[in-house]
Amino acid sequence: MTNTISLNLDINGKTQEVTVEPRVTLLDALREHLGLTGTKKGCDHGQCGACTVHVDGERILSCLTLAAQVEGSKITTIEGLSDAAGELHPVQAAFLEHDAFQCGYCTPGQIMSAVACIREGHTGSDEEIREYMSGNLCRCGAYPHIVDAVREAAKVMS
Amino acid sequence: MRDFSYLRATSVEEAISAAAMPATMLLAGGTTLLDLAKCGVAEPERVVDISHLEGLDAIHVDAKGATIGALARMSRVASDEAIKAHFPAVSEALWQAASAQIRNMATIGGNLLQRTRCAYFRDPVTFPNCNKRNPGSGCAAVTGVNRNHSVLGGNSACIATYPGDLAVALTALDAVVHLGDRQVPIDDFFLLPGSTPDKEHAMRPGEIITAISIPASPVARHSTFLKVRDRQSYEFAAASAAVGMDLAADGRTIRDIRVAIGGVATKPWRLRAVEDALRGKALEPDTVKQASRLAIEGAVDHGANHYKIELAPRVVERAILKLGAAA
Numbered sequence: 001m002t003n004t005i006s007l008n009l010d011i012n013g014k015t016q017e018v019t020v021e022p023r024v025t026l027l028d029a030l031r032e033h034l035g036l037t038g039t040k041k042g043c044d045h046g047q048c049g050a051c052t053v054h055v056d057g058e059r060i061l062s063c064l065t066l067a068a069q070v071e072g073s074k075i076t077t078i079e080g081l082s083d084a085a086g087e088l089h090p091v092q093a094a095f096l097e098h099d100a101f102q103c104g105y106c107t108p109g110q111i112m113s114a115v116a117c118i119r120e121g122h123t124g125s126d127e128e129i130r131e132y133m134s135g136n137l138c139r140c141g142a143y144p145h146i147v148d149a150v151r152e153a154a155k156v157m158s
Numbered sequence: 159m160r161d162f163s164y165l166r167a168t169s170v171e172e173a174i175s176a177a178a179m180p181a182t183m184l185l186a187g188g189t190t191l192l193d194l195a196k197c198g199v200a201e202p203e204r205v206v207d208i209s210h211l212e213g214l215d216a217i218h219v220d221a222k223g224a225t226i227g228a229l230a231r232m233s234r235v236a237s238d239e240a241i242k243a244h245f246p247a248v249s250e251a252l253w254q255a256a257s258a259q260i261r262n263m264a265t266i267g268g269n270l271l272q273r274t275r276c277a278y279f280r281d282p283v284t285f286p287n288c289n290k291r292n293p294g295s296g297c298a299a300v301t302g303v304n305r306n307h308s309v310l311g312g313n314s315a316c317i318a319t320y321p322g323d324l325a326v327a328l329t330a331l332d333a334v335v336h337l338g339d340r341q342v343p344i345d346d347f348f349l350l351p352g353s354t355p356d357k358e359h360a361m362r363p364g365e366i367i368t369a370i371s372i373p374a375s376p377v378a379r380h381s382t383f384l385k386v387r388d389r390q391s392y393e394f395a396a397a398s399a400a401v402g403m404d405l406a407a408d409g410r411t412i413r414d415i416r417v418a419i420g421g422v423a424t425k426p427w428r429l430r431a432v433e434d435a436l437r438g439k440a441l442e443p444d445t446v447k448q449a450s451r452l453a454i455e456g457a458v459d460h461g462a463n464h465y466k467i468e469l470a471p472r473v474v475e476r477a478i479l480k481l482g483a484a485a
Contacts, residue, residue, distance in 0.1 A: 003161055022164035022205070025192065045193050046260060058233075058262045064192045065263070068164045069185070069207055113259065120258070134391035135257020 007071045011036070012080025022068055027051045029067035030077060038078035038108050042137075049136035052109040053077050059116035078108035081115065091115050094153035095146075102140035110136045114150045123154035159195045166207045170214070170338075170368065176206040178364045184208050186229060187264035189256075190272045197280050199273075199291060209265070214368060219244060223374040228267030228336075228367040232324070233258065235266060245372055247381035247400045251327035254385045257392050267367035270325050270335065270347070271359065274318035275394055278302060289315045289355045297355075305462040306394070309454065309470075311424035316355030317460060319421060320348065321394050323385060326420035328370065329428050330400035331378045336369040337361060344370075348425035377402030377416050382484075384477040386469065387421075395421030397469045399477040410441045410482075417474060419453060422466045429453050432474060441482045450475040 006019045011034065018033045027044070030036040030053075042050030044063045051063040054076040081089040091114045094100070101107045113136045117123060122132035129150050130143075138146060167173035177184055181203035185191055188209075194200035208214075214229040219240035226235055235241055236252035256264065264272075278285040278298040287296040299307050299317055307317040328344050335347045347360050361367075372378060381402035387393040398420040404413045415436050417429040435449035450471040457467045 003163060005164065021161055023159050023161050023195070045196060046189055049257065049259060052259055059259045060263050061189075061259045064189050064260075066164065066185070066188065066192070066205075066207075068166070069188065069209060072210075117258065122258075131391050132258050135259045 005068060007067055009034075009067065009071060009075060010073065011075045012077060013074075018067065020067055022066065024067050025063055026053070026065040026067045026070055026075070027062035030062065036077055036079055040105055040108055042106065042109075047137075048106070048109075049113060050106050050109040052112040052136065054112060054116060057116075057119070059113050076112075078112055081111065089115065090156045091118070091149070091153040094149040094156065098145045098149040098152065099142075100145040100149040101138070101142050106136060106138045106140075110138065110146055114146075114153065117150060118154045118157055123150060126151065159192075159198075160201045160203075162195075162202050162205050164205050164207065166210055168211070170211060170366070173206055173208045173211065174338075174364055174366060176204070177366065179204060182206060184366065186268040187231070187260075189260050189264045190268060194273060194280070198282050199280060208366070215265075217241065221374060223378075224248075224372045226266050226370045226372075228369055229265045232256070232261040232264050232266065232269060236261065243379075244374060245327075245331065245378050245381065247327040247330065247378075247383045247402060248324065248372065250383035251323040251385075251398075251400060254383065254391075255323040266324070266370055269322060270328075270367065270370075272322050273358075275306065275321045276318040277306075279318055289351075290318060290358075291356070293354065293356050300460060303462065304460045305465075306396075307460060307463050308424045309422050309457040309459050309463055309466045310427055311350050312458070313351060315353060316351040316424065318351070318355070318424060320423065320425045321421075322426070323383065323395060323398060323420060325426040326398055326418050327381070327383050327400040328372065329426040330402055330416045330418035331372050331375075331381065332416070333370055333372045335367060336371065337365040338368055340365070341371075344426070345428055351424050375402070376404035377414050380404060380481065381416075382477060382481045384473055384480065385421075386473050397421045397466055397473045399470075399473045401474070401477045401481050403478065403481050405441065405482070412436050412439055412441055415478075417453075417478070419470055419474060422454075422457075422470045429474065431455060436478075441478075443479065446475050446478050446482075450478070 040050040042048035046064045183202035185207045214227045216227045242249045285298045308319045333344045385398040402416040431452040453471045
């Protein structure tokens with residue numbers, strides 16, 4: 001007998017119903033059940049940050065969160081970051097402007113993390129940006145440009 | 159990951175009675191449990207989600223000390239102004255741990271109970287023998303790749319390092335773990351592996367951590383946490399030290415001192431010998447250096463982790479001198 005539960009998840013301002021096994025993570029629910037593949041699966045063990053999304057406005061790792069845990073919370077993914085008219089979020093624009101990626105796989109996680117990092121006020125210096133963005137690995141090594149993008153986006157958003 | 163059923167607990171009583179069922183595990187932040195479930199180390203049949211319980215995440219600080227609810231998230235405790243002012247070592251240990259995302263998820267209670275990063279423990283398919291996972295099966299780490307393993311508190315049954323930072327700061331500051339009505343001093347809460355490495359703490363079946371309290375004191379108010387690691391951020395400690403120190407009015411006589419180290423032992427390691435050697439002494443670099451050598455009394459290395467025997471006293475020495483210079 002398949003053990004499934006039905007969940008109503010509030011994703012990017014829209015309630016979506018999904019039927020999953022209780023062990024399904026938020027990451028797999030987004031990618032495999034809801035077609036929201038912007039959120040990436042890197043390590044799937046909480047070591048790389050590629051799966052970063054916001055839950056009730058705070059950055060978390062969707063690979064170590066059960067979908068069932070976040071029923072009743074507001075989830076924001078990279079797909080929900082730009083406004084209704086499709087205008088890029090200032091952090092997205094800054095990543096383009098500063099060429100803050102190479103292969104792009106870590107980028108959605110970097111951007112979601114950066115939006116929260118700026119909101120938390122942890123962009124006082126490049127050193128502080130590096131410390132508070134350390135949960136997002138970039139194997140292409142685009143770190144200097146990522147720091148540039150976060151610093152400049154923080155200025156735009158202040 | 160094995161399939162499991164999911165229950166969202168609505169009261170502490172419900173959580174305790176559900177947790178008493180066989181093959182049941184509590185889920186708070188999920189950062190340890192889901193990771194280990196994917197590794198095949200944790201195999202719960204039932205998961206009880208306690209992360210939505212009301213009233214267990216409060217942070218309260220008054221003249222007597224701090225009480226931190228077990229479900230308070232690491233990030234909230236790290237940035238709490240009263241914690242930063244009265245227990246700086248606690249805030250510093252927290253913000254240097256894990257990543258911003260994990261600190262938003264992980265709870266204080268779960269943080270204490272995090273499991274070792276021993277690569278053999280985490281890989282049951284390749285390494286079936288592990289006395290922590292499977293008592294009596296042996297230890298692959300003792301003769302294996304053990305650069306990150308402990309030099310203190312271990313034996314031939316287990317040399318897995320306790321990985322956390324917060325518990326090291328709490329051990330230095332004489333914190334108390336609240337298990338409902340029962341209270342256990344943190345140094346008694348964590349157990350040495352002995353012949354039962356699978357038993358890591360003093361919790362009894364059906365008990366859950368409800369809060370942690372830390373007594374206010376001059377040593378707590380003037381405290382710090384120093385963490386040395388292989389990379390600058392988002393890494394477990396190669397060696398760490400939590401130090402609290404109360405200097406006399408002359409600014410150099412050590413009236414009282416508390417020291418604990420992490421990253422080098424099987425549990426958060428209180429250094430009473432170092433404290434005794436420094437209490438009442440003048441804060442001089444040579445005195446501190448000599449006393450810090452006592453940090454590794456009884457240490458045993460296993461080859462690749464020998465560097466920790468050199469590193470740990472230096473981290474203790476540096477933390478004490480840094481705190482003294484800031485006075």
